[in-house]
Amino acid sequence: MATITVTVNGKPHTNDVEPRTLLVHYLREQLNLTGTHIGCDTSQCGACVVHLNGQSVKSCTVLAIQCHGAEVTTIEGLAPQGQMHALQEGFWEKHGLQCGFCTPGMIMAAADLLERNPNPTDDEIRHGLEGNLCRCTGYENIVRAVRYAAEKMAVPAGD
């Protein structure tokens, strides 16, 4: 067992973890943040994407102890409580989800994409989300949802 301190969604947590504990299991089992999902065992699906120090990572491919001293943001912490991030709004408005299982990871990956490229073309959105699989939507409405968010985020606050 090792003791780690990780800031998750703005709150510091100190826990004992096995050296082999995956970040996704730490979040889900020890912190009860079950919004981050597990869809595969080969780092393909992206259901587990969270932000580690501001960058998207597949939390099934990161060890919890690697996150000692780091900041992690999960879907639960993407927007302040009671509010929605432009991407969450976009997914709702544009019917960007059906079963919703891929959605948290998809939104976290899209947030990172918009951070790097605030005004992506449809093609750039499709390529930017290549690490995330959705079996329900056929991606058409996910592209629309991300575009909605990009447009919304481009408008300066107060406009």
Place this chain on the structure above:
Amino acid sequence: MTATETRERIVGRAIKRREDPKLITGQGNYLDDIKLPGMLHVALVRSPYAHANITSIDVSRALAMPGVVAVFTGADMMDINPMPAAWQAGGVKNNAVTPRALAVGKVTLVGDPVAMVIAEDRYTARDAADAVDVEYEPLDAVVDARKAVEPGAPQLHATAPNNVVFEWECGDQAAADTALASAEVVVKEPIINQRLIPTPMETRGSVARYDAATGEFTVWMTSQAPHVHRLLLTAFVFGIPEHKLRCIAPNVGGGFGQKIFCYNDMAFTMWASRKLGRPVKFVEDRSENYKYSTHGRDHISEAEIAGTRDGKITGLRVKTWANIGGYFSTIAAGIPTTLYGRIINGVYKIPAVHVHVTGVYTNTAMVDAYRGAGRPEASYLIERMVDRFAAEIGMDPAEVRRKNFIQPHEFPYNNQLGLLPFDSGNYEPALNKALETVGYGDFRAKQAEARKQGRYLGLGISTYVEICGVAPSAWIGANGQGWGAGLWESANIRVHLTGKVVVTTGSLPHGQGLETTFAQVVADELGVNYDDVEIQWGDTLGTPFGYGTYGSRSLAVGGVAIKRSADKIKAKARKLAAHMLEANELDIVFENGKASVKGSPDKAKTIGELALAASVAYDLPEGMEPFLDETSYYDPPNCTFPFGTHISVVEVDPETGHVDLLRYIAVDDCGPQINPLIVEGQIHGGIVQGIAQALYEGAVYNDDGQLLSGTLMDYAVPTAAMSPHIETDHTVTPSPVNPLGVKGAGEAGTIGSAQCVMNAVIDALSPFGVKHLQMPATPERVWNAIHGG
């Protein structure tokens, strides 16, 4: 609001889904999110062999590990029965060999579970599973359905000689033989519909809890049909009263058919929770899902189509070997029979048809319904064969289709293949719309021009029809189809004292947006606010029996049950209003949430006032019971038959064999749409699953029965970058079968799409003399077709 104001109808509006806020904020509750006090975790020991006798299992090393609570094998669970076989089409009898909770004596596929390790946490369980020592005596394996029926093939089950599960036929063999023998043109083609893995993004699992004091089980399950699972697990597997099991499907992360079936983990978690007195959880990982949960399709067919030189189709003869896998899954026999052979004519009038199907055991994962279930296989076969026929006689494929369409005035149409008549259809407008959108008029000229420059464009047409809301119960159950129960749906509506409406349904939404759609229907029927309607589902405690959500049946069957409950609520409300307004019941009309006296709209009672009066029950008409609370059980008189035209345009790179999907156009007709946003979403998702079959996906076994495409690394579920932009449109042909006129939209996209893309690819390759190509059209396969490899 005055009585003359009309409330705006919400049916038909693309409102955003009420399901979404919790799912987009991480507040969903999926199976693996469930934690119960004292809960234990299961890891399975699975067979590495596709076919073997189990000679010994030694659990002692595993049991000694700290944190391990128990290790069980199949021999421990002989007090429960194997999984049930619920759809025994085609004379399946004692040769339906279903899995036991854990394999006993023998394994018939890679991944067959032979022991379960139960530990305090999942890491420990997994470690201990590796410490269970199993010895096997490997046997020869067979994975190909045609090879499995040959003499000398390895035999899987003693009760199924030659590995044959069933033989089934439909149509008129003599007529088909005659039509083929006397035809001007006959085209013959081997058609393979490759095996697919459904791949819901959430894998499957179960959490079981046993209450020793009451003898009651509660099982949370990744399920499309919890009422059916309760019935099967109690009456058939455990032999306990139905009311001793409560099944709960929480949020379900996609199903596509794979979560319809009754799986052994439901049984072994129940069994172990009773044995150990603690809740037990099992969740598959992805590679377990790929090895052991059901697959779809896997047909090998020989198809022959006959016709005249001027484009009339005169006959169709099909022989199909349907791979069933290592055991019989819950409804495996119904898919390649009733849902396939009986709709093989597609949208065409074909005077003589015969279909023969052999269901075959092989050393592979079980095959059962996957999105479309039988209809994609039928649709792919007929649409490929019609294109082959058109090419053979040198006629435009759109023209051949037009020439053979069932005409609007011919509905209800009996295809003579053992279905009830097709309900309604008007195939040409959808075709015309799609042709116009793609610019068919000058496409061939553009194609010819491109070819001169060494660019290979192709256009594919698919005009499909399918079967939704399979019913009535008497037909599917009693009349030779072999289904083991009914296929109706139920719904209850209660209007509470405060005027809020609670609807319970036996349908089981897992991405289809049924909460939103159903609430739209109820709000309009009762004339209440959409936000005042609550839809409850998923828990056998508190919802009426339902057969579940699959086969695109939830609106056409479940939704109509809801409408009929609303009708009953209105009838009672009218009676009560007549009493309160001192009018004759026959003079009361119910509109916009109000019961009023005909001709004097100011004499009215709102549904809220009536609910209050019914609830407090101070002054009810003679003999009326308190409360507005009505239940309906709806068994439709027929299936519905949605249809449409899909067109795709591809460009094939002759250097690399790469297929670029340039355009995808879908014109679908599912009848009136309650929520067009949701319908479009269903179509999008369905289409990409069909495109995936055409271009990317295929479950591949080697000859020893090892699944080579065993993870998402090797099985090519498309990404966003591999999926095209989709242009959707629709026509509206209401179904006369049900009072909403609705047909169903959940599977149409998949049913219409694989052949659409393949027809385009083969059109593009026609200058190279390519007449047919098996799916998936991978670069390697396309390159070989071009270069004669």
